[in-house]
Amino acid sequence: xxxxxxxxxxxxxxxxxxxxxxxxxxxxxxxxxxxxxxxxxxxxxxxxxxxxxxxxxxxxxxxxxxxxxxxxxxxxxxxxxxxxxxxxxxxxxxxxxxxxxxxxxxxxxxxxxxxxxxxxxxxx
Numbered sequence: 001x002x003x004x005x006x007x008x009x010x011x012x013x014x015x016x017x018x019x020x021x022x023x024x025x026x027x028x029x030x031x032x033x034x035x036x037x038x039x040x041x042x043x044x045x046x047x048x049x050x051x052x053x054x055x056x057x058x059x060x061x062x063x064x065x066x067x068x069x070x071x072x073x074x075x076x077x078x079x080x081x082x083x084x085x086x087x088x089x090x091x092x093x094x095x096x097x098x099x100x101x102x103x104x105x106x107x108x109x110x111x112x113x114x115x116x117x118x119x120x121x122x123x124x
Contacts, residue, residue, distance in 0.1 A: 015047035016065065016094045020122030022056065024103075029116035031107055036118050043099075043122075054090060056120075061090055069094040071101075084109045090120070098123045 022041040026034055042055040045065060052065045054073065063073030072091040079085055084107050092101025101120040107113065 015045040015049065016052065016069075016099070017043050017045045018124045019043075020099065020124045022120050022122040024121075025119045027102065027117040027119045029114070031114035031116050034116050041120070041122050059088075061088065063090070065094065071099075082110075092120065 020041045020043060021038075023038050024036045026036050037057070039057040043052065044055075045052040050064045050066070052063055052071055054061045054063075059076065059078055061073040061076050063071055065071040070091075070093045073089055075087050075089045077085055077087050087106045087108070088103055090101050090103045092099055099120070099122045101122075103118045103120060105116050105118065107115070
């Protein structure tokens, strides 16, 4: 008689990790006209870890998530070749299969400093 052994492999719980369809909307601006665009957001996070990262529109933002599911990234400087430097910080909260956040963008250079805020709503 042949005995069969079945091995079930389960993926480790990924916490809040995954790909989120992310809808964005300009909330406020002192910079004049600003164009924003929806992009998917890839979140990397392991259950039990405070480290979290967000890959959105080709840029990765690193930060931390608290026990209450709120998160914030460290400020990230980005240049896109338009003569300005953008410092971007994202803060929000995870829900079961979603997150909401505000990306605060401080622009410097050119005609002087200004700020705009983009609201993000992501679902997976």
